[in-house]
Amino acid sequence: MITVFADQHLYEIASFLPDSVDLILFDPAEGLPGDLHRAQGLLIRTVNAVNARTLPEIPGSLSFIGTGSSGTDHVDRDYLEQHGVAFADAAGCNARSVAEYIATSLLIWSEREQIPLENRSVGIVGVGHAGFQVQKILDELDWNIQTVGYDPPRDRRETSFRSATLNELLNTDILTFHTPLTTAGDHPTFHWLDEEKLSDHSFELVINTARGGIVEEQALLEAQQEGSVPYYILDVWENEPEINPRPAQKAYLKTPHIAGYSIQAxxxxxxxxxxxxxxxxxxxxxxxxxxxxxxxxxxxxxxxxDLAELMEELHPIGTYEAELLRILRNNPHIRGRLFNKLRAEFPLRHEFSHIRLPDSYFERFPVLKNLGFRIQVR
Known part of the structure; x- marks a missing residue:
């Protein structure tokens, strides 16, 4: 029998492990477990970083660490490799959920602001699991939305993939980010969308559901004040969970890093x-x-x-936003803890393909079928 410590918020993790695993759940709010010398495996989420500072002494018994997230910037993979610890992530687990968040956000924005999505161009920064699903769901809307995929690292890796040029990307109407947060290499993404790019180009809407820090929040605020980016939507934040209230308050929609949250994801x-x-x-x-x-x-x-009101019923984006605003307004000293608590404890939604609607919904809003909702069978 092996012993595995797991974040207690890893969804139904016990259901996936056999009796030959002694599973011990820990509260991530209290940091990494102090008695990891008992464990052979450790399962975490993004709220717990693993590096030389948080885990200065890796027990000899610990040979595997996994994160239930698609991003890995909270884990120093080189550090683990140096100590002979195997690592795994959950890349692609939430790609469809992220795509549905993007589609929901766009539909709410379009409906409320009376800005048609038809014939708009959407620049997708990062065409991995999530970026591909975003491209797919926008194509399925059948509104002649032009998607422009920008991913130079993938272009270099795969001969079958062609990335858009930077100029092609920066001349789109809407930008959405689906790339890891990196600070090194040929294509670092930290503050990728910065003052320089925003001073030379304008966008109707910027959306970041990837990682805080890919978009420079101060530069985005200034672009909004100057009118070059009138709207932006943020699900991820710099210095998370201690987020800056000002960019949050100015965001068209703001949520607590939950774009990829669904039961299925x-x-x-x-x-x-x-x-x-x-x-x-x-x-x-x-x-x-x-x-x-x-x-x-x-x-x-x-x-x-209208469709916007319905989408907020079918996707809890509005409820998440209300809860986040309440935290930012009323809890300045503990907002980071409450931010993580909201992420961990808010009831999960179903993805669209697992939601059944009456025929009348599709008659009034035909786009629901394109989004993947299914008709109830009576």
Missing amino acids: KLNASQYVADALLAHFNLDPKKQRPDHSLQQVDEPVDHFN
Whole structure:
């Protein structure tokens, strides 16, 4: 039997591990467990960094660390490799959820501001798992949205992929970010969208759901004041969880790093890291996996005034925003702790393909079918 410490908020993680694993859950708010010498494996989330400062002495027993997230900037992978610790992430686990957040945000913005999405160009910075799904869902809207994928590192790796040029990207109407946060290499992404780029180009809308710091918040604020970026939407923040209230208050939509949060994405994340852990220790996976029923919506469609109001009912983006604003306004001394608490404890949503709607919804809002919602079967 092996002992594994796991973040207690890794969704249903126990359901993915067999009895041959002694699973010990820990509270990430209290930092990494102090008795890791007992463990062979450690499963974390983005709220706990792993590096020479947070884990200065890696126990000899610990041979595997996994993170239930698609990003890995909170883990010093070179440090783990130097100490012979295997590492796995959950890349791609939440790609569809992120794409649905982008589509929801765009539809709410378009409807409320009376800015049609038809014939708009959307620049996608980073065309990995999430960026590809964003491109896919925008193409499926069938509104002649031109997607411009910018990913020079992938262009270099894959002969079948062609990245847009920087000039092509910076001449789009809308920018959305889906790239890791990096500070080194040929294409560092830290403060990629900075004062220099924003002073030379204007965008109707900027969205960042990737990592805080890819977009320079102060430069974005100044661009908004000058009118070159009238709207921006942020789900990720510099210095998270101690976020700056000013850029948050000025954001068109603001949420607490939850774009990738859905029941399906969380199940994917737990399964990916659990499978990697079991493969590392040559253990058989658990045969019975968790199953979740579909969400049925029965409220009459006439209850909703417009598509934006309906989308806020089907996706909790508005509720997340209200809770985040409450934290920023009323809790200056503990807002970081409450930010993480909101992320960890807010009820998860279903992805669109797991939501069943009456026929009348599709008759009034045909775009719902393009988004992947399904018709109820009576």
